[in-house]
Amino acid sequence: MKEQDCLRRFLFERLGVRGEWVLLQTSWQQAKQYQQLSAGVEEQLGQAIASAVLLSATIKFEGAMILQAQGNGKLNTLIAQATHDRKIRGLARGDTKMEAGSLTEMMGDGRLVITVEPEQGEPYQGIVALQGDKLADVITSYFTQSEQLDTKVWLFANGTHAAGLFIQELPDQESYLADWERISALANTVTQEEMLSLDCEQMLFRLFNEEQVSVFEAEAITFECGCSTGKIENALLALGKDELDSIFLEREIIDVDCEFCGQQYHFDKVDVDNLLSGQPIEKLSETRH
Ligand SMILES: [Zn+2]
Numbered sequence: 039m040k041e042q043d044c045l046r047r048f049l050f051e052r053l054g055v056r057g058e059w060v061l062l063q064t065s066w067q068q069a070k071q072y073q074q075l076s077a078g079v080e081e082q083l084g085q086a087i088a089s090a091v092l093l094s095a096t097i098k099f100e101g102a103m104i105l106q107a108q109g110n111g112k113l114n115t116l117i118a119q120a121t122h123d124r125k126i127r128g129l130a131r132g133d134t135k136m137e138a139g140s141l142t143e144m145m146g147d148g149r150l151v152i153t154v155e156p157e158q159g160e161p162y163q164g165i166v167a168l169q170g171d172k173l174a175d176v177i178t179s180y181f182t183q184s185e186q187l188d189t190k191v192w193l194f195a196n197g198t199h200a201a202g203l204f205i206q207e208l209p210d211q212e213s214y215l216a217d218w219e220r221i222s223a224l225a226n227t228v229t230q231e232e233m234l235s236l237d238c239e240q241m242l243f244r245l246f247n248e249e250q251v252s253v254f255e256a257e258a259i260t261f262e263c264g265c266s267t268g269k270i271e272n273a274l275l276a277l278g279k280d281e282l283d284s285i286f287l288e289r290e291i292i293d294v295d296c297e298f299c300g301q302q303y304h305f306d307k308v309d310v311d312n313l314l315s316g317q318p319i320e321k322l323s324e325t326r327h
Contacts, residue, residue: 041237042199044256045095045124048242050249054211055221057251058204059238060091060259062126066200068261069128072300077197078138079113079130082145084195085173086118087128088202091259092191093152093177094120096206101156102264107176109168111146112136125262127298140171150176181206190222194230201233203241221249263299270294270303271313282310 042063049056066084075083086105094103100122107116114132136144148168155161166180174191181189189206205225207218224245232241242251274282274292285292286307294303305313 041256043259044238045091045259046238046253046256047095048238048251048253050217050221050246050251052250053217053221054208054214055218056206056208057225058092058095058202059241060088060200060202061233061238062088062091062200062259063198065126065259065261066195067198069126069298072298073130074134075130076135076137078136078144079134080197081138081195082113082141082173083116083118083128083130084200085193085202086116087120087126088193088195088200089173089177089191090118090120090128091124091126092202092204094122094124095257096204097154099154099156100158101154104153104155105150106153107145107148107150107168107173109142109145109148111142111144111148113144114146114148116145119264120259121264124257124259125264126259127261127263129297141173141176142168142171150180152180188218188222190225192225192228192233194233196230196234199234203228203233221246224249261299263296263301265296265299265301267303270296274305274310275313279314282314286310 042061043065045058045060047058066087069087070080070083086107090103090105102119102121105118108114112133113130113136116130118128120126145168150166150168152164153161164180164184166176166183168176170176174193177191178189181187187207187209192203194201203225205221228245232244236244239253242253290306292305
C-alpha cells in the first residue's frame with residue numbers, strides 16, 4: 039500500500055544534516071472537509087498543515103504546534119495545528135473561494151505566528167513577516183532568524199494531497215558547508231509531482247541516491263480536532279454574563295459549530311446559567327453532521 043498520512047525522519051549521519059518527509063492524504067482531505075475552499079486556498083492551507091507537521095517534529099514537546107498566518111489580503115487567516123502525537127487540523131478564513139496566487143498575493147502583508155502550546159507550562163511564540171511567494175520561504179526565514187541553523191523547506195498541496203520536505207543542519211557541525219550545499223541543491227530538485235506521488239524512500243532515492251541516508255520508522259498522522267465541551271464553555275464564559283443574557287433574549291439555544299471539524303455544541307439558558315454560576319452542566323447534547 040502506498041505510504042501516506044505519515045511523517046518520516048531521516049539523517050545524513052556523516053554529513054550532519056537531518057531531514058523530515060511528510061505526505062498527507064486522508065488526514066488532509068478530512069481536515070478540509072468542513073470548509074468550502076477554492077483550489078488556490080486548498081494549496082495554501084495544505085502547505086500550512088504540512089509545515090505544521092514538519093515543525094512540530096523538530097522539537098521534543100508534548101502539546102500543540104500552531105501556525106497562524108494573518109494578513110490584510112482577501113485570504114486573511116490560515117491556521118494549521120499539529121500535536122506531538124501527530125494529530126492535525128487546519129482552517130482558512132476570509133475569501134476562501136478566491137483564485138490561486140502567490141502567498142502574498144492571496145494574504146497580503148502580514149505575519150506568521152508560530153506558537154508552541156505545551157500541555158504543561160507556558161506557551162511560547164515566534165513571529166516572522168509574510169514575505170515571499172511561498173509559505174516555504176516564510177518558514178525558511180523563520181528558522182534563519184530564530185535558530186541560526188541552515189534550514190530549507192519545500193511544501194506542496196492540492197485537493198487530494200499535502201506534502202513537505204525539510205532539511206536542517208545539526209548544531210555544532212564543523213566544515214560541512216560543501217556537504218550542506220550539495221544536499222540542499224539535490225533537495226531543491228524536488229517537484230510537486232514527485233512529492234505528491236512517491237513514497238518516502240523512493241523520494242529520497244530519487245533525490246539523494248549517491249548519499250548515505252538513514253530513514254526512521256513512519257509515524258502515522260491523523261485528523262483529530264481536539265475541540266471539547268470544556269473549551270467551548272470557556273469561550274462562552276469569555277463573552278461574559280451580559281453578552282450571554284442578551285443572546286438569550288433573541289434565541290433559546292446557543293449553537294456553536296466548530297469550524298475545524300463541524301462538531302456542534304448546544305447550550306440552553308439553564309446550561310449557561312449553571313456555567314456562569316460555576317456548576318457543571320449535566321445534560322448536554324452533542325451531534326455531528
Ligand atoms: Zn472541532
